[in-house]
Amino acid sequence: MYGGPPTVRKDLSLISLVPKWSSLDSGDPIEEFFTSTEGAAYIGNWEESDQIRIAVLKLTDAARLFYNVCPELHEKNLTWQMFKSVFSQRFKDTHTDQHNFMRLQTARQKKNESPKQFADRCRTLSRKIMCKTCDPVSQSIHCENAERILLAIFVAGLTGTPVKQVRYAGSS
Numbered sequence: 001m002y003g004g005p006p007t008v009r010k011d012l013s014l015i016s017l018v019p020k021w022s023s024l025d026s027g028d029p030i031e032e033f034f035t036s037t038e039g040a041a042y043i044g045n046w047e048e049s050d051q052i053r054i055a056v057l058k059l060t061d062a063a064r065l066f067y068n069v070c071p072e073l074h075e076k077n078l079t080w081q082m083f084k085s086v087f088s089q090r091f092k093d094t095h096t097d098q099h100n101f102m103r104l105q106t107a108r109q110k111k112n113e114s115p116k117q118f119a120d121r122c123r124t125l126s127r128k129i130m131c132k133t134c135d136p137v138s139q140s141i142h143c144e145n146a147e148r149i150l151l152a153i154f155v156a157g158l159t160g161t162p163v164k165q166v167r168y169a170g171s172s
Contacts, residue, residue: 014040022061023091027125031093033058034084048080055083066090100128104150108157119154126150131165 021033041051093110104125
């Protein structure tokens with residue numbers, strides 16, 4: 001029998017909770033990638049170095065290329081906060097609030113897009129334009145107004161059978 005010190009085994013099955021991230025416009029925002037990574041790391045009690053390694057494993061396309069050529073991301077003392085900061089700076093949303101608001105306001109359900117997928121797309125756009133404040137009461141009011149606007153835009157952008165069902169249900 002082996003008499004060495006006990007080892008702590010990490011639950012690496014949580015890696016599957018972290019989506020691949022490529023930085024493409026059609027993909028999820030970098031913040032969602034960070035949130036997924038942090039959530040899995042919290043549940044799995046990962047060390048910071050594990051969290052960084054797993055995030056790196058999930059990078060694809062332009063994000064992977066950026067990681068490979070950025071010397072800051074290969075420093076020995078790299079922390080998760082530094083990793084996030086470097087990636088956030090490089091892959092921040094460059095669209096203005098007006099651009100994102102216009103995209104939300106003119107959103108229409110695509111031909112093969114389910115109502116749930118359309119709702120998720122609208123929510124993502126809504127989050128990009130939502131005002132953020134430190135005052136919890138003000139933030140609550142902003143969130144409530146954003147939800148009302150989001151619902152109106154979602155219903156207006158539905159097409160086909162779902163729009164008929166929603167309008168029929170709303171009139172009764």
